[in-house]
Amino acid sequence: MGVGGSGFQKRRRSCGPAGVRGGNGCHGMRLPRMDETSSQNQLAGSGSPAGVANRQNLEEPNQRIQYSIPGILHFIQHEWARFEMERSQWELERAELQAKIAFLNGERKGQENLKNDLVRRIKMLEYALKQERAKYHKLKYGTELVQGDMNPPVEEGGEEVRVDPDAILSTNTNVSWKQSRHLLRQYLQEIGYTDTIIDLRSNRVRSLLGISSGENEENHNSTPAVNGSDTTKRQPDPNRWNVSKKPQSTLEAQIRDAEKAVMENFDFLRSEGMEMDEDDDEEDAEEEEDVHGLKSPKVAKTLDVDDVDGEPVELDHEFPFLPDVEDNPPGVMGFGPARRGYGGPGGEDDALVEGLGELAQLTVNNEADASYDISSTKENFRKTWTAKYTLRSHFDGVRALCFHPQEPTLITASEDATLKLWNLQKTVPAKKSASLDVEPVYTFRGHLGPVLCLAMSGDGEKCYSGGIDGTIRIWNIPSSNIDPYDSYEPSVVAGSLSGHTDAVWGLTFNPQRQHLISCAADSTVRLWSADTRSPLLYTYSVERDGIPTSVDFVYESSNQFVCSFNTANCVIFDLETGKPVMRLDTEPDQGSNSISRQINRVVSHPTLPLTITGHEDRHIRFWDNNSGRLVQSMVAHLDSVTSLAVDPNGLYLLSGSHDCSIRLWQLDSKQCVQEITAHRKKFDESIFDVAFHPSKPYIASAGADALAKVFV
Amino acid sequence: MPYWPLSGQVTLGLRWQQHGEYSQHPEYQNFYRWCDEAYEEMDSTLVVQQYIQQTIRLDHNNIDTILNAPETQDEGVWKYEHLRQFCMELNGLAVRLQGECQPSTCTQMTATEQWIFLCAAHKTPKECPAIDYTRHTLDGAACLLNSNKYFPSRVSIKESSVAKLGSVCRRVYRIFSHAYFHHRQIFDEFETETTLCRRFTVFVTKYNLMSRDNLIVPILEDESAGHGESEA
Ligand SMILES: [Zn+2]
Ligand SMILES: [Zn+2]
Numbered sequence: 001m002g003v004g005g006s007g008f009q010k011r012r013r014s015c016g017p018a019g020v021r022g023g024n025g026c027h028g029m030r031l032p033r034m035d036e037t038s039s040q041n042q043l044a045g046s047g048s049p050a051g052v053a054n055r056q057n058l059e060e061p062n063q064r065i066q067y068s069i070p071g072i073l074h075f076i077q078h079e080w081a082r083f084e085m086e087r088s089q090w091e092l093e094r095a096e097l098q099a100k101i102a103f104l105n106g107e108r109k110g111q112e113n114l115k116n117d118l119v120r121r122i123k124m125l126e127y128a129l130k131q132e133r134a135k136y137h138k139l140k141y142g143t144e145l146v147q148g149d150m151n152p153p154v155e156e157g158g159e160e161v162r163v164d165p166d167a168i169l170s171t172n173t174n175v176s177w178k179q180s181r182h183l184l185r186q187y188l189q190e191i192g193y194t195d196t197i198i199d200l201r202s203n204r205v206r207s208l209l210g211i212s213s214g215e216n217e218e219n220h221n222s223t224p225a226v227n228g229s230d231t232t233k234r235q236p237d238p239n240r241w242n243v244s245k246k247p248q249s250t251l252e253a254q255i256r257d258a259e260k261a262v263m264e265n266f267d268f269l270r271s272e273g274m275e276m277d278e279d280d281d282e283e284d285a286e287e288e289e290d291v292h293g294l295k296s297p298k299v300a301k302t303l304d305v306d307d308v309d310g311e312p313v314e315l316d317h318e319f320p321f322l323p324d325v326e327d328n329p330p331g332v333m334g335f336g337p338a339r340r341g342y343g344g345p346g347g348e349d350d351a352l353v354e355g356l357g358e359l360a361q362l363t364v365n366n367e368a369d370a371s372y373d374i375s376s377t378k379e380n381f382r383k384t385w386t387a388k389y390t391l392r393s394h395f396d397g398v399r400a401l402c403f404h405p406q407e408p409t410l411i412t413a414s415e416d417a418t419l420k421l422w423n424l425q426k427t428v429p430a431k432k433s434a435s436l437d438v439e440p441v442y443t444f445r446g447h448l449g450p451v452l453c454l455a456m457s458g459d460g461e462k463c464y465s466g467g468i469d470g471t472i473r474i475w476n477i478p479s480s481n482i483d484p485y486d487s488y489e490p491s492v493v494a495g496s497l498s499g500h501t502d503a504v505w506g507l508t509f510n511p512q513r514q515h516l517i518s519c520a521a522d523s524t525v526r527l528w529s530a531d532t533r534s535p536l537l538y539t540y541s542v543e544r545d546g547i548p549t550s551v552d553f554v555y556e557s558s559n560q561f562v563c564s565f566n567t568a569n570c571v572i573f574d575l576e577t578g579k580p581v582m583r584l585d586t587e588p589d590q591g592s593n594s595i596s597r598q599i600n601r602v603v604s605h606p607t608l609p610l611t612i613t614g615h616e617d618r619h620i621r622f623w624d625n626n627s628g629r630l631v632q633s634m635v636a637h638l639d640s641v642t643s644l645a646v647d648p649n650g651l652y653l654l655s656g657s658h659d660c661s662i663r664l665w666q667l668d669s670k671q672c673v674q675e676i677t678a679h680r681k682k683f684d685e686s687i688f689d690v691a692f693h694p695s696k697p698y699i700a701s702a703g704a705d706a707l708a709k710v711f712v
Numbered sequence: 713m714p715y716w717p718l719s720g721q722v723t724l725g726l727r728w729q730q731h732g733e734y735s736q737h738p739e740y741q742n743f744y745r746w747c748d749e750a751y752e753e754m755d756s757t758l759v760v761q762q763y764i765q766q767t768i769r770l771d772h773n774n775i776d777t778i779l780n781a782p783e784t785q786d787e788g789v790w791k792y793e794h795l796r797q798f799c800m801e802l803n804g805l806a807v808r809l810q811g812e813c814q815p816s817t818c819t820q821m822t823a824t825e826q827w828i829f830l831c832a833a834h835k836t837p838k839e840c841p842a843i844d845y846t847r848h849t850l851d852g853a854a855c856l857l858n859s860n861k862y863f864p865s866r867v868s869i870k871e872s873s874v875a876k877l878g879s880v881c882r883r884v885y886r887i888f889s890h891a892y893f894h895h896r897q898i899f900d901e902f903e904t905e906t907t908l909c910r911r912f913t914v915f916v917t918k919y920n921l922m923s924r925d926n927l928i929v930p931i932l933e934d935e936s937a938g939h940g941e942s943e944a
Binding site for chain 2 (some may be wrong): 440447484549
């Protein structure tokens, strides 16, 4: 119920009959008053019903007996008392509405600030882009590029938005609310920052207030009826919003809903900042429609909390909104310039960061540049992942897998000493259509013994595999459309990197630096250059920390790597000096055996100074790179955690365990979004590796049962 | 450097370190020491593979033990899992052949002069060079033995699918025979390390998967001549 609507109606109705009442005696006024008692009761508490009841008792005798002076006096007295009471009620109501006005004004101010900030950012980005384009154009063609205006952005955004605050304060009508909201909305819309972002916020507030989504929906439903206006309210669409079979909590669902909506909106923003293209424009138009349809229920929605609860006391609940309004825009905007893909969409990143919640606050430095295109992963996570492809052809456990940066292909590495290349577009027709079998398009033979780890170059041309034989082999990846039974092509074997003297356990490629880093049971970590003749750049001896189990580059700080050890140590090293930069505070209580806490996998967050470790003791732990402190520790699986992967946008974490399951986690809430039992056990081991496709909506798991599975 | 004995020991994993058996020295056998489990105690669906790999790892020369099925074991699954293991270990021979067996020198898949083997991996059988025959045959066997159509389960196997095992055996055996007759040094080194050809020969004979006439590598005769078999 919208108070904005029903409140005003109440006032009108109770005023009208009261005016008539003086002349017409009692009968006329009783009926309309009676049917209002219920709603007045809500506002005025227990006072009203008692008053009405009294009046009725007195009136009956008065009508039968003739009017007497004491009777009339009594009646007048009584009426006066009643009017007084009503007056105080109205004043209460007025105060309440004024509080709301103040609140909404505050909200509006917050929105304006936020909008101005966004406009400023967009202008700056546009300007930067134009400059880049001009530079590029000049470099390429040697002439100046003629573009629209090349003036640096001026603070002009502030002017056009200005709405006279008095206009809103002076007229307490539904119309002016609507108008100003509408106006604001239009401005926001111009910058692509439409009401879904407000939805997000109010959703958050709702969940803060502990209002369940059930109530929420109820509210939405009743809104149009009361307002007598506008049409559809955006309900969470079950088809599009289906991330988890069993949502952890309504709060989470709401936030995710909001997050999704925000991402949709940023889609809009992207088309704004970049060159226009036809499709995007159409989408924009649709979105606009949507927005208009929403504006009125929106008004009601912001106010409705009070109405549901009825009693004026609930007014207090309203005010937690206020600090929130002040807080939130800076919260949204506080993350400095976000990392962007080259020429990639602007804005979206902000939205993603926004989705990170508390993690986002860890952001100190987002300068790490990355080359992957983040646009296409936008739709990745809005659904339940289901097993679609089964990759069967290995004879023994699959130790590692790795997706091509762009194409729907992947490579698996197995204990059967081979690597296999799979093209997900080449499937074998299966009996049961639920999942498709894939046959490999190429088998790489070269390792003498099990292959343990795998990495692919940034362009997807080469791949690197580390084996128990202590070698790292380089492969030129053949075309994914090759005939599997083609003749032997020796050029596939591109050599090997020798240096390690024991099993190579970890391998990571850094596309920015064109470097490969490996760790092995010989207690060394080695840095290799991808294309020079003397590939070994550096050997880091890490003996004092134990035997390295896994290694990753620190993406947030470009010249560091992080290495985990069987001793449960985890250390960040400087790539140039080889000196430890930060020793993560993994020391367990003295005396407890560190072997059980052994780290099986370490991954570095793509944008944040955050390190994530998967442990033998079933935990996943999160570390702040700057302080070395434990951010969070959680029991994540029923058996040891063997593998971790963070999606390219840094929003989700995928973990695999010997408990046969893979789990998908939301990084901001650390909530498990989905669990999939994926592989069977062999020798007490089950899942060896998990991976996200860098640009397509695929995830994959590799198991001891000789299978790899791809989920969509 | 021993190779395949290792592959049998394959719980290489980090699990080993947990058991405190992890060694910093590159001696693989110690590195992945493995607490053996009795067959009955293995509860995995991959129990047969586990068991086979465990016995190979204990002593790859002890062919009788390796091929001796536990009493309750279904024979179809037993044969199937052994064949998987053979194909897997044959990768090691293929890797070695890759370096020496060139399409220019071994233009056809031959053993003795008697036969030229056609590669059955193609729609119409083809006269592939030896190295391609080797790769195609192993790749084809990997696909067939992992095929959801013929071998959907590793716990029980249809009789009609068991019949497929014989032809896989016949084809992969030609890799042994080509290596024996054309790349003897590679064959001998590999056999010393793995005893794979002998095990294979005993296996197909024991389960009647190939006719004796086709077993042209004189490996069992070697054995009757002298037990060592490590003649260079
Ligand atoms: Zn040859
Ligand atoms: Zn062929």
